[in-house]
Amino acid sequence: MEKLLQNFDSIFSIDCIIFGLNEGELKILLIERNEEPYKSWYALPGNIVKQNESIDHAAQRILYELTGLKGIYMEQFHTFGEVNRHPSGRVITVAYNAMIRLDGEKELKPITNYASKAFWMPVKDMPALAFDHTEIFNKGFDKIRSKISFEPIAFELLPEKFTLTQLQNLYEVILNKELDKRNFRKKMLSYDILKELDEKQEGVSYRAAKLYKFDRRKYAKFFQKELSFGKD
Amino acid sequence: MEKLLQNFDSIFSIDCIIFGLNEGELKILLIERNEEPYKSWYALPGNIVKQNESIDHAAQRILYELTGLKGIYMEQFHTFGEVNRHPSGRVITVAYNAMIRLDGEKELKPITNYASKAFWMPVKDMPALAFDHTEIFNKGFDKIRSKISFEPIAFELLPEKFTLTQLQNLYEVILNKELDKRNFRKKMLSYDILKELDEKQEGVSYRAAKLYKFDRRKYAKFFQKELSFGKD
């Protein structure tokens, strides 16, 4: 048995797609590689899973080591297992993604020297990436785009208090199309997952908008949406 | 580099959830294990990925070797990577699922002797399974259930020609709830993905129903459905 298993050993890695929103622009987290192969190329934060850690845990550790970001909840979305996706041998990778809030640009600082730096790249300017990371990114972005179409998950990207216009802009950026202001507000408010605050925007040179908070409890109801044929 | 990689080697496997419909009953394909650990337990068809094959290809090979079913298109749905999910060491597994048509009960015959038999098990009678396969099955079933709620994918399970009642029954079995006959038909026909045939059911001891075929070309339109806020 032991011998049989040895024959099939593979390398197993994690790659992370982390979305952030900065000044209305959607960005993802990249690193600059500091090792061969693809030395000095940009890549998704990713590395090899250890024997004694679950893949979910590995994802968190790896993201931390490469970017300094800690405790980010990520969700696995696809596993890439083509034979030649990595030039140094067989490497299968599980891709994770997450959306995070950038409170005043959290500092990014690689802990290991496997990456020479970590930085936010606007998704509209994505450069060529190492390995098959462009393909991984595209699949991850599609996933987010289709997920947001069914569930209002975009709040993770916004500051705790936000205006409806900011929320709408975010949807427009992710879905890459313009939305009708009145219809957007009507529908979003009808979900009853936003708490209207007694506060207004500050520091803007025009009429200040009301601020809202996301209501996580009420959101729970939402997690279900199905085709139906009557008789619920 | 070579040395670094070696330290992290893991075993990598595939497990398959194959749904079939037999006499109106939803079943999945299981094997009886013929090796330790869990010898003589029931399990999902699964085995180890080889170094020189993609995971999609491995899924097909493994399913064939354990059950004799060839060329089944499966879709990956989740990767399970808990540290202790396999008693003999670290094994990460990618789970795939598929729905197939049982034309007069295809013969099942394991090609390797890793399985002593392969058979169809009604999902409502699922026994305890080896390893964490019960968890994998539950997640796969959830996935199918939520997918069918957005896309009419269930045709894969039915014979080429089927009646609307058969289709409705299938939906009811998967979604585990009763649907309204008139609304179901109205909505299903409105998708315009069914071809009405000039034939009727045969061999039934009551009024025979019209037969329909699934129209794969028209189905393509369907693959998109999104939340929207006006201004398409």
Next chain:
DNA sequence: AAGATAAGGTGTAATTGTTACACTAAGTAA
């Protein structure tokens, strides 16, 4: 052949959700 049985097949009205569309209100800046 008459009647019983079993599933097939059909329509409508009420309700809800979606879409398209344009002006006034409020605050800031000059």
Next chain:
DNA sequence: TTACTTAGTGTAACAATTACACCTTATCTT
């Protein structure tokens, strides 16, 4: 005070969803 910029709001037309019940057609039984 005026100009500017974004906030904020309602309605009518249309489409989709829901709830709901009876007649039709074929087979089987006697």
